[in-house]
Amino acid sequence: AISLGIVGLPNVGKSTLFNALTKNDVLAANYPFATIEPNTGVVGLPDERLDKLAEIHGSQKIIPAPVTFVDIAGLVRGASKGQGRGNAFLANIRDAAAICQVVRAFSDPNVVHVDGKVSPADDIETINTELILADLQTLEKALPRLEKEAKIRKDRAAVVEAAKKAIDLLNTGVTLYAGGARAGIEIVELRELHLLTTKPFLYVFNVDEAELGNADFLDELRQLVAPAEAVFMDAKVESELIDLPAEEARELLESIGQPEPGLDQLIRVGFRTLGLQTYLTAGPKEARAWTVPVGATAPEAAGVIHTDFQRGFIKAEIVSYEDLVAAGSMAAAKAAGRVRLEGKDYVMQDGDVVEFRFNV
Numbered sequence: 523a524i525s526l527g528i529v530g531l532p533n534v535g536k537s538t539l540f541n542a543l544t545k546n547d548v549l550a551a552n553y554p555f556a557t558i559e560p561n562t563g564v565v566g567l568p569d570e571r572l573d574k575l576a577e578i579h580g581s582q583k584i585i586p587a588p589v590t591f592v593d594i595a596g597l598v599r600g601a602s603k604g605q606g607r608g609n610a611f612l613a614n615i616r617d618a619a620a621i622c623q624v625v626r627a628f629s630d631p632n633v634v635h636v637d638g639k640v641s642p643a644d645d646i647e648t649i650n651t652e653l654i655l656a657d658l659q660t661l662e663k664a665l666p667r668l669e670k671e672a673k674i675r676k677d678r679a680a681v682v683e684a685a686k687k688a689i690d691l692l693n694t695g696v697t698l699y700a701g702g703a704r705a706g707i708e709i710v711e712l713r714e715l716h717l718l719t720t721k722p723f724l725y726v727f728n729v730d731e732a733e734l735g736n737a738d739f740l741d742e743l744r745q746l747v748a749p750a751e752a753v754f755m756d757a758k759v760e761s762e763l764i765d766l767p768a769e770e771a772r773e774l775l776e777s778i779g780q781p782e783p784g785l786d787q788l789i790r791v792g793f794r795t796l797g798l799q800t801y802l803t804a805g806p807k808e809a810r811a812w813t814v815p816v817g818a819t820a821p822e823a824a825g826v827i828h829t830d831f832q833r834g835f836i837k838a839e840i841v842s843y844e845d846l847v848a849a850g851s852m853a854a855a856k857a858a859g860r861v862r863l864e865g866k867d868y869v870m871q872d873g874d875v876v877e878f879r880f881n882v
């Protein structure tokens with residue numbers, strides 16, 4: 523599955539966050555055949571639209587889109603030089619499509635910081651440096667082989683050029699995701715090397731509950747990582763929230779001035795960082811969100827439900843979620859001319875409510 527890898531220095535609250543995330547195991551019932559490794563958590567993408575759809579269609583069940591998080595242990599200062607468990611984190615992190623760094627910004631003196639002081643900027647730099655060093659090692663190890671290949675095969679010249687430019691960029695301390703395009707690097711040429719810093723990043727700042735309402739403080743942190751996205755939460759509060767009955771959880775959130783759990787925000791931002799969106803289906807059985815990459819066509823979207831749907835695709839009957847809700851029912855939306863018949867070139871939009879027509 524397309525996943526988000528959670529990284530961070532020791533003692534920043536990674537496990538606290540990960541445990542809170544995975545306690546939210548509503549998906550175990552919906553995805554019983556998913557093999558879930560101990561370091562993997564599959565959670566539901568919060569989506570209020572599904573509740574509304576279920577109401578309109580009288581659906582018995584709601585199935586949100588799954589989002590996979592993987593806890594990536596072992597990324598510590600010096601990991602690329604063999605510190606801690608050395609490069610053990612590499613195998614896990616290679617499979618992640620985006621990297622979610624947990625950064626400590628809470629002050630608790632009882633929790634030891636590995637470097638003796640709480641400094642989000644330094645921690646971000648430390649992790650960045652390790653990832654950059656790991657990529658430099660990969661590139662420098664591969665380069666002689668790539669150059670040899672390029673002597674025999676003309677089409678390998680582009681890989682060599684991209685690799686050399688990537689080494690130059692990384693040596694300036696900039697990741698390939700942040701600076702690759704500007705430096706004119708053909709990232710696709712480097713795909714075979716499974717580099718780490720080509721992945722999009724997002725940041726979770728683990729802050730004191732009392733700071734969640736401190737806009738200046740949060741802005742300072744946000745600016746450390748912009749244009750990457752930042753999510754703020756108190757991981758300890760999040761882990762408490764998850765154990766509370768809904769009503770008490772709501773009260774606790776209200777008391778700290780938060781509109782929703784930080785975890786919900788994280789799942790949503792993470793999903794977006796992966797370049798994904800959802801379309802929706804609804805009937806008496808279930809209201810369900812399906813995941814497609816941004817830019818997917820209608821037949822590709824059909825294929826997510828079943829490969830037969832894609833192969834036999836004829837048309838998709840589509841109404842936007844907003845139009846459906848405004849009309850109040852599928853029949854009313856049809857009567858109002860809001861339901862479109864789209865063909866195989868249609869590019870799916872987030873929140874399309876869909877029924878596929880296909881040959882079997």
Ligand code: GDP
Pocket residue numbers: 530531532533534535536537538539628629630633728729730755756757758759
């Ligand atoms: P990890 O090493 O990054 O996985 O960190 P843990 O999740 O194990 O947390 C390390 C310690 O920090 C534990 O004692 C947690 O209870 C504590 N901790 C985690 N998050 C917070 C937080 O938001 N506030 C405070 N005060 N302590 C936290």
